[in-house]
Amino acid sequence: MEGQLLVKVCVVYDTRYGNTKRVAEAIVEGIKEIGQIEAVIGRPEQTEPAEMFDCDLILIGSPNHYGGPTKDIKEFIDGLGGIGLEGKHGAVFDTYLGAGFYEKAVKRMEKRINENVPGLKLMVPGLSILVEKSKGPIAEGELPKCREFGKKIADQLEI
Ligand SMILES: Cc1cc2nc3c(=O)[nH]c(=O)nc-3n(C[C@H](O)[C@H](O)[C@H](O)COP(=O)(O)O)c2cc1C
Numbered sequence: 001m002e003g004q005l006l007v008k009v010c011v012v013y014d015t016r017y018g019n020t021k022r023v024a025e026a027i028v029e030g031i032k033e034i035g036q037i038e039a040v041i042g043r044p045e046q047t048e049p050a051e052m053f054d055c056d057l058i059l060i061g062s063p064n065h066y067g068g069p070t071k072d073i074k075e076f077i078d079g080l081g082g083i084g085l086e087g088k089h090g091a092v093f094d095t096y097l098g099a100g101f102y103e104k105a106v107k108r109m110e111k112r113i114n115e116n117v118p119g120l121k122l123m124v125p126g127l128s129i130l131v132e133k134s135k136g137p138i139a140e141g142e143l144p145k146c147r148e149f150g151k152k153i154a155d156q157l158e159i
Pocket of ligand 1: 014015016017018019021062063064065067068095096097098099101102133134136
């Protein structure tokens with residue numbers, strides 16, 4: 001990644017109540033504070049895994065449902081295997097309700113990516129964001145973490 005090039009960031013997220021979408025947007029805001037990027041944000045059911053071939057950075061997010069990512073996100077990750085994402089960078093994020101469930105969906109997404117999409121290099125540990133109730137809102141103090149996460153990724157990519 002060269003400083004002058006426009007980096008394409010693709011964010012695929014699932015959501016039932018909109019909180020994970022807000023997290024996706026805040027991460028992109030954080031990246032944009034550091035560097036010039038083109039961001040494409042979409043839902044897994046509207047996104048062909050092959051579209052990720054054009055992306056430099058692939059971010060995948062899901063609400064924690066029963067200790068893991070949603071079915072659509074699992075299927076999307078599986079679809080990334082075998083389309084040649086070697087050398088691309090990625091990271092995952094989740095939203096969760098119970099403190100005891102912290103990072104559960106993130107860890108499962110990372111494991112699934114490492115097993116099924118080995119070419120995709122996960123550059124930072126996944127981000128897990130607390131919601132106050134099932135439908136939200138995102139807990140106080142959590143959105144700044146999303147922007148920091150975006151900035152950390154941008155710093156590492158030197159964009
Ligand atoms: C079917 C279902 C299962 C859930 N299971 C868990 C769970 O196991 N652990 C947890 O912390 N939160 C759980 N939650 C709460 C979700 O994580 C919360 O609704 C989500 O973060 C909100 O994000 P969204 O607005 O993007 O859907 C569950 C929610 C639903 C709807």
